[in-house]
Amino acid sequence: MTAAVRVRSDSEIRSVTDAEVPDWIRALNTGFLRAPMASEAEVADRRSQLIPDRTLGAFDAGRCVATFRSFRQELTAVGGAAVPADAITNVSVTSTHRRRGLLSRMMAKDLAAAKDRGDVVATLIAAEYPIYGRYGFGPATHATEWMIDVPRAGLDRRYAGPDDGGRVDLVDGEDVRKLGPELHERLRRRQPGAVDRTDRWWQVSTGVVRRDGSPWTEPFYAVHRGPDGTVEGLAAYTCDDTWSDAKQPLNTVTVKNLIAVTPAAERALWLHLCSIDWVTKVRSGYRAPDDLLPHLLPDPRAATPLTHADWLWVRILDVVRALEARTYEGSGTLVLEVVDPAGPAGGRRRLEATPEGASCTPTTESADLTLDVAQLAALWLGDESAVRLAALGRVQEERAGAARSADALLRTSRRPWCPDMF
Numbered sequence: 001m002t003a004a005v006r007v008r009s010d011s012e013i014r015s016v017t018d019a020e021v022p023d024w025i026r027a028l029n030t031g032f033l034r035a036p037m038a039s040e041a042e043v044a045d046r047r048s049q050l051i052p053d054r055t056l057g058a059f060d061a062g063r064c065v066a067t068f069r070s071f072r073q074e075l076t077a078v079g080g081a082a083v084p085a086d087a088i089t090n091v092s093v094t095s096t097h098r099r100r101g102l103l104s105r106m107m108a109k110d111l112a113a114a115k116d117r118g119d120v121v122a123t124l125i126a127a128e129y130p131i132y133g134r135y136g137f138g139p140a141t142h143a144t145e146w147m148i149d150v151p152r153a154g155l156d157r158r159y160a161g162p163d164d165g166g167r168v169d170l171v172d173g174e175d176v177r178k179l180g181p182e183l184h185e186r187l188r189r190r191q192p193g194a195v196d197r198t199d200r201w202w203q204v205s206t207g208v209v210r211r212d213g214s215p216w217t218e219p220f221y222a223v224h225r226g227p228d229g230t231v232e233g234l235a236a237y238t239c240d241d242t243w244s245d246a247k248q249p250l251n252t253v254t255v256k257n258l259i260a261v262t263p264a265a266e267r268a269l270w271l272h273l274c275s276i277d278w279v280t281k282v283r284s285g286y287r288a289p290d291d292l293l294p295h296l297l298p299d300p301r302a303a304t305p306l307t308h309a310d311w312l313w314v315r316i317l318d319v320v321r322a323l324e325a326r327t328y329e330g331s332g333t334l335v336l337e338v339v340d341p342a343g344p345a346g347g348r349r350r351l352e353a354t355p356e357g358a359s360c361t362p363t364t365e366s367a368d369l370t371l372d373v374a375q376l377a378a379l380w381l382g383d384e385s386a387v388r389l390a391a392l393g394r395v396q397e398e399r400a401g402a403a404r405s406a407d408a409l410l411r412t413s414r415r416p417w418c419p420d421m422f
């Protein structure tokens, strides 16, 4: 076998000018294996979203060959604090210029700017697992998608809506744009792993703005209100039109988005979706792995997992602020040696946590745990277990029992969840 030839790129990496935006979009579409040429409408729409000094391109002989952009985001930490995040998206390198270090150079530039700006973390949704660990990102939330076989779920076929005084109503997109943002704010302020949504998110998700010219199917929207009339949940879903040869309906509901701020709303919306006449399958969309859903069904085995995968990846830029921003259910101290050779987060710090607050300070004491910054990201939102990471050799215990103590402090009773893709 011959050794791989290392070709480094001398392509220039810089912010994209307004005149270069169409070429940048062509490169992005090419990298994502979509038809390269964008319509005027797509160019205008994308242009409206780009923040000039946070939109990077690599240029070779005047042609854009790599794309990268970031924007300001708020990520909810354990306990509900919103931390400033550098959200990264539209990452692509044209196939003719791959593996020459272009992504590494764009990432280094963006992360340095994020650190200078004072962002606590950077976030992204990874197209492929092996790409981002090298830059200090770790998988901090996971997603599970289920397919519910409705006739097998053991549900009462006479279900006629909530019996606790709440109600479910179908509304249209305009209603969703009015009531959705406030409901989502209530959810994301209590949901570790959630990120903020812009007005544009609601416009895109209700079809007012068509992002890339792809065909639009108007979803159905179901709203749950509690007994006092307060909006507590919202589901957007589409349905196909499938019938058997024997003239039996076999329709599948596909959930685009379902958010709820009370268990009653969650229950009412899932039971609503599973009780629509003609519907024999419900595809859940990406939920938290410990979502209530399967257990809202009398027979949870009727919900088959389709996907179980990493979702939000986090790169901690400021360990002190990240650990002080979140809350802790118990009290304890932990000395962490964070390894971050290429980044700003390395060093030894002592975390002193109580349910009332936490402090994190540099120390010369002996470390309890040594871990890479990417592993800290997996622990920070409460999802991962230090004991498990130690068994995998990804966290090193410097004191016997330290991983167990770390779990007692850092893990949360419910898993984090990021409902959004960006």
Ligand SMILES: CC(C)(COP(=O)(O)OP(=O)(O)OC[C@H]1O[C@@H](n2cnc3c(N)ncnc32)[C@H](O)[C@@H]1OP(=O)(O)O)[C@@H](O)C(=O)NCCC(=O)NCCS
Residues within 6 Å of the ligand: 031, 032, 091, 092, 093, 094, 097, 098, 099, 100, 101, 102, 103, 104, 105, 125, 126, 127, 128, 130, 131, 134
């Ligand atoms: C993923 C992508 C952006 C990588 O760009 P790139 O310029 O080739 O990456 P770099 O040359 O900077 O690679 C840096 C390192 O990451 C590795 N790497 C990059 N992409 C990888 C992948 N998909 N799988 C495994 N390793 C990868 C490289 O081998 C290299 O490793 P090395 O330092 O040990 O040599 C590019 O392949 C691409 O555009 N893919 C299709 C679109 C995509 O997936 N975008 C990401 C959306 S989240």
